[in-house]
Amino acid sequence: MAKPKVATASLAGCFGCHMSILDIDERILKLAELVEFHKSPINDIKKFSERCLVGLIEGGCANDENVHVLQDFRKNCDVLISLGDCATMGGLPAMRNHVPLEECLAEAYLNGPTVHNPTKQIPNDPEIPLLLNKVYPLHEVVKIDLHLPGCPPPADAIWEVLVALLNNKPIDLKYGLLRYD
Amino acid sequence: MSDFTFTIDGVEVPAKRGQTILEAADAAGIYIPRLCWAKDLAPGGHCRVCTVLVNGRPQSACTHPAGPGMVVDHDTAELRAWRKNIVEMLFVEGNHYCMFCEKSGNCELQALGYRMGMTTPKYPYMFPQRTVDATHPDVMVDHNRCIACGRCVRASRDLDGKNVFQFVQRGHHVRVAVNADGGLGRTNLSAADQAAQLCPVGAILIKRVGYAVPVGRRLYDVKPIGSEIEAKRAPAPSGK
Amino acid sequence: MVKEVAARYGKDRTRMMDIVRDVQARFGHISGAAMDIIAREVNSHRVEVEGVVTFYAFYSEKPNGRHVIRITDCVTARMRHAEEVVEAFEKELGIKVGGTTPDGQITLEMTSCIGLCDQGPAALIDDVPVTYITPDKVKGLLRHLRESGDATTLVKTLGEGNNALDLVHSMVINNIRKRGDVIFASLEAGASIKNAIAISPNEVIRSVKTARLRGRGGAGFPAGMKWEFARNAAGKRKILVCNADEGEPGTFKDRVILTEVPGLLFEGMTVAGYAIGAAEGLLYLRGEYAYLKPYLDHLLEQRRAKKLLGKSVAGKSGFDFDIRVQLGAGAYVCGEESALIRSCEGLRGSPRDRPPFPVEKGYLDLPTVVNNVETLCCAARVLEKGAGWFAQIGSEQSSGTKLFSVSGDCRRPGVYELPFGMTLTEFLREVGGDDAQAVQVGGPSGTCVDRGQFGRKLGFEDLPTGGSMIVIGPQRDILAVASAFMEFFVEESCGWCAPCRIGNVLIQERLERIRAGKGLPEDLMYLEDLCTTVKKTSRCGLGQTSPNPVATTLQNFRKAYEAKLLSAREDGRQPTFDLRAALSEAVRVQGREPVAH
Numbered sequence A: 001m002a003k004p005k006v007a008t009a010s011l012a013g014c015f016g017c018h019m020s021i022l023d024i025d026e027r028i029l030k031l032a033e034l035v036e037f038h039k040s041p042i043n044d045i046k047k048f049s050e051r052c053l054v055g056l057i058e059g060g061c062a063n064d065e066n067v068h069v070l071q072d073f074r075k076n077c078d079v080l081i082s083l084g085d086c087a088t089m090g091g092l093p094a095m096r097n098h099v100p101l102e103e104c105l106a107e108a109y110l111n112g113p114t115v116h117n118p119t120k121q122i123p124n125d126p127e128i129p130l131l132l133n134k135v136y137p138l139h140e141v142v143k144i145d146l147h148l149p150g151c152p153p154p155a156d157a158i159w160e161v162l163v164a165l166l167n168n169k170p171i172d173l174k175y176g177l178l179r180y181d
Numbered sequence B: 001m002s003d004f005t006f007t008i009d010g011v012e013v014p015a016k017r018g019q020t021i022l023e024a025a026d027a028a029g030i031y032i033p034r035l036c037w038a039k040d041l042a043p044g045g046h047c048r049v050c051t052v053l054v055n056g057r058p059q060s061a062c063t064h065p066a067g068p069g070m071v072v073d074h075d076t077a078e079l080r081a082w083r084k085n086i087v088e089m090l091f092v093e094g095n096h097y098c099m100f101c102e103k104s105g106n107c108e109l110q111a112l113g114y115r116m117g118m119t120t121p122k123y124p125y126m127f128p129q130r131t132v133d134a135t136h137p138d139v140m141v142d143h144n145r146c147i148a149c150g151r152c153v154r155a156s157r158d159l160d161g162k163n164v165f166q167f168v169q170r171g172h173h174v175r176v177a178v179n180a181d182g183g184l185g186r187t188n189l190s191a192a193d194q195a196a197q198l199c200p201v202g203a204i205l206i207k208r209v210g211y212a213v214p215v216g217r218r219l220y221d222v223k224p225i226g227s228e229i230e231a232k233r234a235p236a237p238s239g240k
Numbered sequence C: 001m002v003k004e005v006a007a008r009y010g011k012d013r014t015r016m017m018d019i020v021r022d023v024q025a026r027f028g029h030i031s032g033a034a035m036d037i038i039a040r041e042v043n044s045h046r047v048e049v050e051g052v053v054t055f056y057a058f059y060s061e062k063p064n065g066r067h068v069i070r071i072t073d074c075v076t077a078r079m080r081h082a083e084e085v086v087e088a089f090e091k092e093l094g095i096k097v098g099g100t101t102p103d104g105q106i107t108l109e110m111t112s113c114i115g116l117c118d119q120g121p122a123a124l125i126d127d128v129p130v131t132y133i134t135p136d137k138v139k140g141l142l143r144h145l146r147e148s149g150d151a152t153t154l155v156k157t158l159g160e161g162n163n164a165l166d167l168v169h170s171m172v173i174n175n176i177r178k179r180g181d182v183i184f185a186s187l188e189a190g191a192s193i194k195n196a197i198a199i200s201p202n203e204v205i206r207s208v209k210t211a212r213l214r215g216r217g218g219a220g221f222p223a224g225m226k227w228e229f230a231r232n233a234a235g236k237r238k239i240l241v242c243n244a245d246e247g248e249p250g251t252f253k254d255r256v257i258l259t260e261v262p263g264l265l266f267e268g269m270t271v272a273g274y275a276i277g278a279a280e281g282l283l284y285l286r287g288e289y290a291y292l293k294p295y296l297d298h299l300l301e302q303r304r305a306k307k308l309l310g311k312s313v314a315g316k317s318g319f320d321f322d323i324r325v326q327l328g329a330g331a332y333v334c335g336e337e338s339a340l341i342r343s344c345e346g347l348r349g350s351p352r353d354r355p356p357f358p359v360e361k362g363y364l365d366l367p368t369v370v371n372n373v374e375t376l377c378c379a380a381r382v383l384e385k386g387a388g389w390f391a392q393i394g395s396e397q398s399s400g401t402k403l404f405s406v407s408g409d410c411r412r413p414g415v416y417e418l419p420f421g422m423t424l425t426e427f428l429r430e431v432g433g434d435d436a437q438a439v440q441v442g443g444p445s446g447t448c449v450d451r452g453q454f455g456r457k458l459g460f461e462d463l464p465t466g467g468s469m470i471v472i473g474p475q476r477d478i479l480a481v482a483s484a485f486m487e488f489f490v491e492e493s494c495g496w497c498a499p500c501r502i503g504n505v506l507i508q509e510r511l512e513r514i515r516a517g518k519g520l521p522e523d524l525m526y527l528e529d530l531c532t533t534v535k536k537t538s539r540c541g542l543g544q545t546s547p548n549p550v551a552t553t554l555q556n557f558r559k560a561y562e563a564k565l566l567s568a569r570e571d572g573r574q575p576t577f578d579l580r581a582a583l584s585e586a587v588r589v590q591g592r593e594p595v596a597h
């Protein structure tokens, strides 16, 4: 029987959650026995070609590209997991939610204390995704099956969740694995 | 020693006259969640996380006096759900970025989230516009994290005798304000004041403390909030 | 100046409400500097004064115009197209609600129900109630206000009855549609007091108990029992407070009592004072009814002259009793008895946890009875005409008559004095609202009753009401009504406790989402869960009933919700997320469209 597939993506995140996925030490070998990584920055597969059992997404939705990737994951994964604080609540990027977008751009590219931008132009290439009015937690954009907070979530928590899912067992994180920092 | 007994979830609990349900429960090793209550402070009744049923009626355990023969429900599915809902409300009401909050690991709101198994609030984040007051040389107030528990108000008034803090505005605009025009720095608050020490969350912080305790050794890293109370509990009689 | 005001009230910090009110009247607002002075004068703290100033809607720490126009935002006013009136004011003044004209003359605000629901849209201009405003009258009103500089000159036609007295001088009408034997019957000054002082206080209490008089303020607590508790409470000094804060949208019956039969109320307060052993009575009058204060003060003065108040009332040696009118300042929650007591003490109007109950520890921690205006009137009548006489009116558990304030979609809005026990069908026939699709019984905090339940009876045993009866006609959108009510509670929550402060905002958010056609089936359970949490865990009666507009319509008008729901999408996308809307700012700021995917 083919191994169940796992896909991962980082949207408006810092890859810290991905580091945590890899941080399960030697269990990564065991994981590789249990599952096959499909579309993921870990192996650089860019497009879904098969249905996946689990999708792990770090980062919130900050721009239109994030939204499309997330919708693509929703379409191709049975169980979609919101991984880390940015995915579950917007995280650090959501700190801009208190400031109108126009001011954010001005601060980032024109007025900020460390900005060096002699042309005084805000980058506007058509290839650059457009920012959303605010950063959205994933569950406000698509239906999410599981939330695993943490910045990043502990490697053990990711491991326990994946193992429970693969064995069709209820998830019962022991104290200390559920955390918001 | 005790004046009378009453029951919590069927367990007989001794109490003294004048004791609240929460105090009697604490003494008996039964932890009822709480946020705005603090030892040595008059109860405030703000957070309602301590809600129990007293003879079938909801009451806040921190304010309600224990009475002889009272029947209290505490650890029921319904009450657990209501309390968790309130904790989730408090998370979405403010701006809580635990990942860089100095209080993280020692924060009572966060610890309740852990204890209650909140993965993410079911309510939409409100992302309110709030301010930070850094005018005081030793203490700062980050209103983004304030849960309007009123501990600072009561502590300053009743323990420090200073009245540095007070609620202003009403409804969801309520916030704590300080007793001076130009911010905390213009008040007579000192970092040693109880008002500066008792904030359950990272809203009032002593400056230059930072992330003093390493992750793993903070208050709620290893054991859930309330464990210290539950540890006092006499071993349950056999068959229970 | 500010010092003078403080001195006028004996530098007494419990008179903070009056001090702040007078300072505001003089300067148009209470500045930071004024707060500092007040705090110093009354030995309080600046932040405490700020807490009071910012709690009450009628006080302002920011400068207001010379005149303040407060248009009522009550549902009943919306039913009469108040929004067109608001627009007319905005257009004429060239400002939005919340603003002040550049010449500093006029500030425009919205306010919750002002008790003129049967003659709306209405507004308070300074302290003057202006009724039946239509968009075409706005221009004239404003011109007149500007020219005369005195809002009382806006009163052209006087209302009937005592509204026409010089001391009241108001265009408000009473609209008494039905007089019963208890409240609106003729009155002989001193009759009930005479009967009361002829017997012992305990016998007075027994009489009120025998009459089975229950509180008219909403909760229906037996009045005699409350009096007995206070009488038996430790301590010599007791306080009687009359609750005239009626703020529940759709209630205005106490206003009519205060206008037409205030003597009956004062009799009742005096009888109650005698029964519980109080020498001090406070009448907490909502700020919206400030225009009645000169008249009430005058009547109190007359009663003092007639020895019906003061030392040895009616010649009874040892029975001293007097009454003071305390004005509120625009906070519905102050109708809750423990909040009302705090407000009387000059504090923020946040309720307390009970126990201790006010009858043990109330005003200044003294045993205090708080009774509704109508309850005290009933008590006077019980003493005048006898407990047996009173008890045979109405029904078994609800003796006597009840005043109903009727507004909304009916032909005969106004005040009705009816015996308890009437069905809603009978009631609607009486008021001319037979085609109603629903009646909001007891105001927003009560129940929205649908046609199927019009056989239910008005009274404590089935459908209790403090008096607010809002008839909702077949043309109305029930969810819009619920939404207006929720807005009211969000506005009026005192903010002390978490579930009410936050939960109501969340209920409103989801209700609005559903109304906008973006709700999902699971949102109904989400709302039910939220409503239950807020009702069960909130600290006072406000939070414990505030979800009712949604909770009771979810129960009785579920179809209205279901008709608005989206179904969950097959592809797992949230129907509530609108990418185009979420990109609108970026498209505007960056001047390009997203790349198609």
Ligand SMILES: Cc1cc2nc3c(=O)[nH]c(=O)nc-3n(C[C@H](O)[C@H](O)[C@H](O)COP(=O)(O)O)c2cc1C
Pocket: C214, C215, C216, C217, C218, C219, C220, C221, C223, C243, C244, C245, C246, C247, C248, C332, C333, C334, C335, C336, C337, C338, C370, C371, C372, C373, C375, C376, C540, C541, C542
């Ligand atoms: C939010 C809230 C508002 C209230 N408003 C009023 C009011 O305007 N008038 C009133 O008499 N009672 C009001 N009540 C009820 C009072 O708390 C109290 O029960 C009543 O004044 C007692 O008087 P009674 O026993 O004569 O009815 C209110 C209660 C709550 C919770």
Ligand code: SF4
Pocket: A180, B095, B096, B097, B098, B099, B101, B102, B103, B104, B105, B107, B108, B109, B110, B145, B201, B202, B203
């Ligand atoms: S105050 Fe507590 S809950 Fe809020 S950000 Fe800090 S640690 Fe997290």
Ligand code: SF4
Pocket: B145, B146, B147, B148, B149, B150, B151, B152, B153, B176, B198, B199, B200, B201, B203, B204
């Ligand atoms: S600052 Fe802290 S102690 Fe004060 S009310 Fe806010 S959360 Fe409570």
Ligand code: SF4
Pocket: C333, C350, C351, C492, C493, C494, C495, C496, C497, C498, C500, C501, C538, C539, C540, C541, C542, C543, C544
């Ligand atoms: S329920 Fe609402 S009004 Fe009552 S104390 Fe709580 S916040 Fe204040």
Ligand code: FES
Pocket: B033, B034, B035, B036, B037, B044, B045, B046, B047, B048, B049, B050, B051, B060, B061, B062, B063
């Ligand atoms: S701890 Fe009891 S209400 Fe907050």
